[in-house]
Amino acid sequence: QVQLVESGGGLVQAGGSLRLSCAASGGTFSRYFMAWFRQAPGKQREFVAAISPDGGKTLYTDSVKDRFTIARDNAKKTVYLQMSSLKPEDTAVYYCGLTSILSKESYDYTYWGQGTQVTVSS
Secondary structure, eight states: OOEEEEEOOEEEETTOOEEEEEEEESSOGGGSEEEEEEEOTTSOOEEEEEEOTTSOOEEEOGGGTTTEEEEEETTTTEEEEEEOSOOGGGOEEEEEEEESSOOSOGGGOOEEOOOEEEEEEO
């Protein structure tokens, strides 16, 4: 059984930066694709970024390209999301997910963390 625990969220002013972390336990972390999704109030969960098991391939939604960077440390069983130039529209609960394929679809993800709140003030 895999467990995922996110951390690093908080309140930041527009233009600021945050780094989210997602620590995994159980399972063989280095075999799986990892991703970040987010969900704003009243909206569906949306894809943000994904990374392949070896970190060699990444995928981003257009709205965060050149602002966010996904990375992983397989030795620490942790995936990161470095967020910069934050905008109020980035405000959401951010979730990490684990899957066996590279996907932008939430239904492809088997395990999820509990989420961490990111609030960007204008």
